[in-house]
Amino acid sequence: xxxxxxLNGCSKTENLNADIVGLGGDxxxxxxxxxxxxxxxxxxxxxxxxxxWDRSELGEINKNVIPIKEDLxxxxxxxxxxxxxVPYVAVKGENFMKKYCQKQFYLxxxxxxxxxxxxxxxxxxxxxxxxLLDLNTFDPENKPAVKQILHTMHHEFAHxxxxxxxxxSDYQRITPSDYTATWFNIFRGAYNQxxxxxxxxxxxxxxxxxxxxxxxxxxxxxxxxxxxATLLEGGEAYFDNVINNLFxxxxxxxxRNANGVYEPNTAAREKLLKKKSIVxxxxxxxxxxxxxxxxxxxxxxxxxxxxxxxxxxxxxxxNLYRSITVNPQKLKNLSQSFLTAYNTSSTGLQQNxxxxxxxxxxxxxxxxxxxxxxxxxxxxxxxxPGYNGDFDFTLTEEDGVIELKYxxxxxxxxxxxxxxxxxxxxVVSLLNYFxxxxxxxxxxxxxxPQSKSIFGGLVKVSNPNSYVFGTL
Amino acid sequence: MKKYLLYIVxxxxxxxxxxxxxxxxxxxxxxxxxxxTLQAYSKQLTDAEFGWKGYLLTDNQTSATFLxxxxxxxxxxxxxxxxxxxxxxxxRLKALQRPTILFDTYxxxxxxxxxxxxxIGGTTGMGYYSDFEFAFMSSSADTxxxxxxxxxxxxxxxxxxxxxxxxxxxxxxxxVSEAAAKIKTxxxxxxxxxxxxxxxxxxxxxxxxLSYLEDGSLKTVSTYYYVSGTSxxxxxxxxxxxxxxxxxxxxxxxxxxxxxxxxxxxAQISIKEALVPMKMDMTAAQRWYxxxxxxxxxxxxxxxxxxxEGVDDFCNFKSVPNFQxxxxxxxxxxxxxxxxxxxxTTSLMAPYTASKMPIDVIDGxxxxxxxxxxxxxxxxxxxxxxxxxxxxxxxxxxxxxxxxEWYLIPTSNDGKRYDMVRAKDAxxxxxxxxx
Numbered sequence: 001x002x003x004x005x006x007l008n009g010c011s012k013t014e015n016l017n018a019d020i021v022g023l024g025g026d027x028x029x030x031x032x033x034x035x036x037x038x039x040x041x042x043x044x045x046x047x048x049x050x051x052x053w054d055r056s057e058l059g060e061i062n063k064n065v066i067p068i069k070e071d072l073x074x075x076x077x078x079x080x081x082x083x084x085x086v087p088y089v090a091v092k093g094e095n096f097m098k099k100y101c102q103k104q105f106y107l108x109x110x111x112x113x114x115x116x117x118x119x120x121x122x123x124x125x126x127x128x129x130x131x132l133l134d135l136n137t138f139d140p141e142n143k144p145a146v147k148q149i150l151h152t153m154h155h156e157f158a159h160x161x162x163x164x165x166x167x168x169s170d171y172q173r174i175t176p177s178d179y180t181a182t183w184f185n186i187f188r189g190a191y192n193q194x195x196x197x198x199x200x201x202x203x204x205x206x207x208x209x210x211x212x213x214x215x216x217x218x219x220x221x222x223x224x225x226x227x228x229a230t231l232l233e234g235g236e237a238y239f240d241n242v243i244n245n246l247f248x249x250x251x252x253x254x255x256r257n258a259n260g261v262y263e264p265n266t267a268a269r270e271k272l273l274k275k276k277s278i279v280x281x282x283x284x285x286x287x288x289x290x291x292x293x294x295x296x297x298x299x300x301x302x303x304x305x306x307x308x309x310x311x312x313x314x315x316x317x318x319n320l321y322r323s324i325t326v327n328p329q330k331l332k333n334l335s336q337s338f339l340t341a342y343n344t345s346s347t348g349l350q351q352n353x354x355x356x357x358x359x360x361x362x363x364x365x366x367x368x369x370x371x372x373x374x375x376x377x378x379x380x381x382x383x384x385p386g387y388n389g390d391f392d393f394t395l396t397e398e399d400g401v402i403e404l405k406y407x408x409x410x411x412x413x414x415x416x417x418x419x420x421x422x423x424x425x426x427v428v429s430l431l432n433y434f435x436x437x438x439x440x441x442x443x444x445x446x447x448x449p450q451s452k453s454i455f456g457g458l459v460k461v462s463n464p465n466s467y468v469f470g471t472l
Numbered sequence: 473m474k475k476y477l478l479y480i481v482x483x484x485x486x487x488x489x490x491x492x493x494x495x496x497x498x499x500x501x502x503x504x505x506x507x508x509t510l511q512a513y514s515k516q517l518t519d520a521e522f523g524w525k526g527y528l529l530t531d532n533q534t535s536a537t538f539l540x541x542x543x544x545x546x547x548x549x550x551x552x553x554x555x556x557x558x559x560x561x562x563x564r565l566k567a568l569q570r571p572t573i574l575f576d577t578y579x580x581x582x583x584x585x586x587x588x589x590x591x592i593g594g595t596t597g598m599g600y601y602s603d604f605e606f607a608f609m610s611s612s613a614d615t616x617x618x619x620x621x622x623x624x625x626x627x628x629x630x631x632x633x634x635x636x637x638x639x640x641x642x643x644x645x646x647x648v649s650e651a652a653a654k655i656k657t658x659x660x661x662x663x664x665x666x667x668x669x670x671x672x673x674x675x676x677x678x679x680x681x682l683s684y685l686e687d688g689s690l691k692t693v694s695t696y697y698y699v700s701g702t703s704x705x706x707x708x709x710x711x712x713x714x715x716x717x718x719x720x721x722x723x724x725x726x727x728x729x730x731x732x733x734x735x736x737x738x739a740q741i742s743i744k745e746a747l748v749p750m751k752m753d754m755t756a757a758q759r760w761y762x763x764x765x766x767x768x769x770x771x772x773x774x775x776x777x778x779x780x781e782g783v784d785d786f787c788n789f790k791s792v793p794n795f796q797x798x799x800x801x802x803x804x805x806x807x808x809x810x811x812x813x814x815x816x817t818t819s820l821m822a823p824y825t826a827s828k829m830p831i832d833v834i835d836g837x838x839x840x841x842x843x844x845x846x847x848x849x850x851x852x853x854x855x856x857x858x859x860x861x862x863x864x865x866x867x868x869x870x871x872x873x874x875x876x877e878w879y880l881i882p883t884s885n886d887g888k889r890y891d892m893v894r895a896k897d898a899x900x901x902x903x904x905x906x907x
Contacts, residue, residue: 028564029545052562053576055605055621064587064598064622069578070561109578110587113597136578136588 028052033073040081041105045098049077049105057106059123059131068107068135075140076107076132076149079305083146084153087232087297091289100160104129109136118184121148124156143306143453150302151233158225165286171278172220174271175210179219186214197252204249207242210271227279231291235299235450239276241471243269245330253383260346260356260377262329299450311456312400312441316364324456326470327359331455333447337466338433345427349376352426358386360430361470362458370395370404372434373416374427389420389427393434400442401461406435438462444469510565513573513608516616517542522632524616525641526550527698528584529707530625531601532594535678535696536584539641540629552580553642554592570607573618579604585623601625626707630700637701645699649675651725652732652743656782657898658881658891659746664736665715670750671743673704682710683750690751704734747898749879756880757838760890760904761831764811770802772890772904773816777858778865780900787861791854794818798862800904803829810843813866815855823847823859825867834877837895841875842867865900 033051041047050057053067068076089097102124111119111134123131132152139145191201206214212230216223231239246265247254255263283289314320328334328342346357355376363371370393377386392407411417424431439458445451447467457469499505517524526538537553542563551558561579566572575581583592585602594600603620606627610617614631632638640647652660652673660671670683672694681694695706705719715737723734732743764772777798780786789795794817802811806826814824828841842863849860849870860870868876877895883903894900 026564026566028562029547051577052564053574053605062622064585064601066582066586066599066604067576067578109582113587136586 036074045101047103051107063112065112066109068109072135072138076135076138079146080153082305083150083301087294087301090297091294102130106131107135108133110134122152124159130156140306147233151229154229154232155225158228162224167224167282168278171224174274178209178217180217183214183217200249200252207246208265208268210268227275232295232298236295237448237451237454241454243272244332250383258379260358308452311443317366321472323361323363324470325361326468335465335467338468341429341433344429349423349426368395387419388416389423390416391420391431401438401440403438404434406431506567509571510567513571514565518544520631522635522638524629525632525700527628529696531623533696534600537642539638550580555580572605572607575604644701648699648704648723653782654725655732655745657745658893658901659898660743661746662741662743665713667713682712685751752836754836756882757833757836759887760880763887764802767906769907770804771799771907773797773799773907774902774904778862778900778902780865787858789858792858823849825863837877838880839875839877840866843872
């Protein structure tokens with residue numbers, strides 16, 4: 001027996017040194033992009049960034065997708081490093097990122113178009129690889145687009161975290177019955193021809209049900225990571241503003257009592273806050289990450305990557321923002337002196353004329369003019385948009401400080417000015433809040449952290465503790 | 473005994489297993505061959521001093537012409553007829569199922585493959601059904617046939633022989649179209665292998681077609697083509713009689729004989745003027761007229777108006793502000809008992825003509841008779857000049873009673889596309905489509 005076995009093994013020599021074509025990866029002459037990626041990703045974090053076309057890297061290989069433009073590779077990867085890797089490293093250290101981060105990026109230029117009409121902007125595969133699509137429209141100046149990429153990054157990385165350490169099953173019990181495979185049917189325009197009503201119905205379909213994004217409704221895992229991603233990419237003020245705007249609606253209008261006090265959507269608020277608290281506890285207990293700290297660093301990094309201009313530069317005719325809307329029922333942290341003026345006017349109006357103030361807005365229709373628009377309601381009438389009373393102030397600006405003077409006389413023509421005459425005697429406290437006063441027109445992130453581009457405000461020069469701010 | 477048997481079997485097996493050293497592949501190691509093939513293609517591509525002319529036909533039949541240069545560092549510089557500014561990008565050769573060339577970063581070639589229709593158009597999600605990963609199908613020293621991996625578009629690379637040839641790559645197509653346009657008649661006739669053929673060369677959509685009579689009925693064969701130098705080459709060969717035609721070479725206008733000279737498979741052919749259709753379609757004029765009433769808005773429209781005496785848009789409608797289409801419309805448009813010709817700009821616009829309603833059909837030809845005109849046909853305004861010229865062409869005159877006869881040539885199988893050719897000399901024509 002032994003002899004035969006030895007004989008069997010004797011004579012064949014295999015060539016084990018053959019070069020198999022393509023084995024060991026593709027090669028090409030390295031250029032400056034390859035060097036940059038080596039220095040910033042491959043060497044420090046062992047991350048491979050593939051930007052040259054390789055169809056096999058796509059999840060669905062039979063789609064018309066095209067490669068990324070070469071000159072966008074470094075800008076995209078630079079901003080991802082600064083706003084995703086660096087904040088995590090600052091909170092958890094280099095080794096954490098080296099161990100858990102995705103090991104491969106694949107970049108492509110166009111989105112992947114799906115048969116159901118949606119487009120895919122990115123995919124992730126079991127914590128190994130991130131595919132980022134639609135990058136050829138990337139513009140570092142376009143903050144919403146940049147934030148969308150970061151949202152994808154933080155979304156996918158949060159998947160890795162919970163795939164390593166699961167989050168509490170309490171999470172999926174918060175909104176157990178509203179997960180749906182057809183979440184992608186939630187988009188603006190899907191609900192009603194009237195844009196205002198469509199917006200209300202659209203938002204009610206996810207925020208109103210306790211989900212932070214339409215995608216959250218997909219399943220518990222995506223819900224969880226959308227929560228993480230929104231908290232980090234959107235920031236604290238964004239999340240709080242979502243919560244503070246959740247009310248119950250009657251058609252396009254918020255339900256309210258005879259005094260105009262809104263009925264909050266308490267259920268949705270509680271659900272979202274509970275989800276947030278589970279995210280906070282999970283990050284702290286499972287990973288030792290302080291969400292607030294990470295959020296702060298991510299937001300600071302986003303701001304540093306593309307600084308937001310001063311508010312006054314963005315406000316006014318021909319600019320991004322034309323108005324500030326102040327609705328005390330939707331805002332927290334308005335100054336006491338402003339609220340006193342506001343409430344005095346509203347109460348006086350109600351007692352003497354029978355109307356209440358719903359909200360005010362400050363309009364900037366010309367360089368030398370501000371219009372205070374008081375939106376007031378008749379509680380005996382059917383719920384509707386109410387009436388606008390406009391009060392003009394002349395405006396002079398110097399170095400970001402404006403001085404307002406009540407225009408005398410006020411314009412006579414027009415319904416809104418006519419309305420103003422009806423209520424003007426009752427709203428003196430509001431008019432006086434602005435008249436003959438100097439205000440710094442600025443962001444208010446010292447009052448509401450991380451609120452740049454969400455809230456803009458007017459802060460009294462004579463007393464910085466007296467201010468008003470609102471949505472843009 | 474059983475044991476012995478077992479031993480014998482094992483020994484036999486052992487001996488069998490030893491004789492294995494003559495299995496070397498006769499044609500060499502497969503990986504070595506693949507590697508050599510890729511290196512050979514790479515050398516072929518990078519050695520072309522003046523670059524390669526590229527002719528692309530995408531899966532939705534969009535044609536494009538390119539000029540490529542490849543260097544040894546995986547970089548390519550390319551220009552296209554739709555983006556003539558040369559731009560650099562990267563490429564690499566890779567052994568996929570077949571030897572493949574990947575244009576692996578975004579380039580001019582990717583523009584027509586881009587599924588985002590905001591880039592240069594096409595269908596959302598598909599672009600123009602083009603490719604940027606191509607397998608090598610076949611090659612000779614100066615020609616490489618490539619096929620797209622995803623959409624199966626065809627890309628032909630032809631080595632450019634000189635700087636001058638490279639410079640002419642984007643004008644060759646229009647040069648041939650212009651030479652063909654010197655034959656002033658709509659009908660262009662030649663004889664191929666004893667078969668008389670009607671020739672049509674559509675430079676805009678790059679379609680070449682031949683029509684001939686077979687058993688008394690008219691047959692048409694057509695193909696997409698590209699033009700390299702003075703050769704018109706077909707993406708699909710055409711068959712006429714026993715002759716297979718892959719390309720028409722040495723195309724040029726011969727002033728002496730007023731004909732287009734060319735060669736097919738080496739044999740000289742001459743494409744000449746012809747005044748009548750090869751086979752008269754006796755009912756086409758009536759069908760055309762009846763279809764007008766079925767079409768939306770009771771009309772036929774033309775995007776390019778009249779071609780006449782060798783000139784496109786002879787009446788110069790493009791000088792009319794906001795010109796869209798020229799209409800031949802029925803009574804429901806005018807609200808009067810006549811048909812007429814009228815231009816569409818931002819709206820239907822005076823002046824317009826009134827024709828006898830219905831048209832007369834004489835020997836299968838449509839006869840248009842002018843019965844009146846409305847609006848200002850005189851003066852120097854662009855629309856007055858254009859409409860005045862168009863009236864003279866359509867009716868053969870400007871005074872009521874003038875009339876002209878026209879052939880109607882169906883150009884689609886559904887009866888919704890016609891070319892209309894002036895019968896007396898075949899030197900004026902117009903293409904009609906439903907609105």
